[in-house]
Amino acid sequence: RKEVEQDPGPFNVPEGATVAFNCTYSNSASQSFFWYRQDCRKEPKLLMSVYSSGNEDGRFTAQLNRASQYISLLIRDSKLSDSATYLCVVKGTNAGKSTFGDGTTLTVKP
């Protein structure tokens, strides 16, 4: 079983739709959680950190469920520019090291 698992998709949604991605992790001692965005042939960029209380940044909402060991990312009112691959990242107890999921691909269509 992979340490971090994501549904690879692809998710194809119309503009304006709401879409949600889940990511599960296997190490219950994991400490920190993040979502990154990666555009085609570009470097990953930090989208948002995921806090225990959940957090929101504009149209994006991230949540953490420690009991079930998963994090989620909700995108409301999807835009064409949201089309990208979304990477789930989990940091364990080892200093500095994080594990990346393989990513979920989102395509937003007109």
Next chain:
Amino acid sequence: NAGVTQTPKFRVLKTGQSMTLLCAQDMNHEYMYWYRQDPGMGLRLIHYSVGEGTTAKGEVPDGYNVSRLKKQNFLLGLESAAPSQTSVYFCAAGTGYEQYFGPGTRLTVT
């Protein structure tokens, strides 16, 4: 500020040749990382560093060596390139939590 830069952007090597990839950061972060990303796959950690003069193995270290002689630079070396090392190489710098990536080096080994 440039953030994280990588040199070169593209390179083609013949099997058995050697090369060094350079990563530089101007954010004064302690942690630096080298990843590889193969088509349709996630990022895999090759080596990382928790500070100047330190290095540690990641998930896929075989065939690579690294050095961190200065805090702002992290070098990745391939001593004898193999076709299996054809990939996109990303360097990152960070706090031990968030990571900030360079634009990548596309390496082809023929």
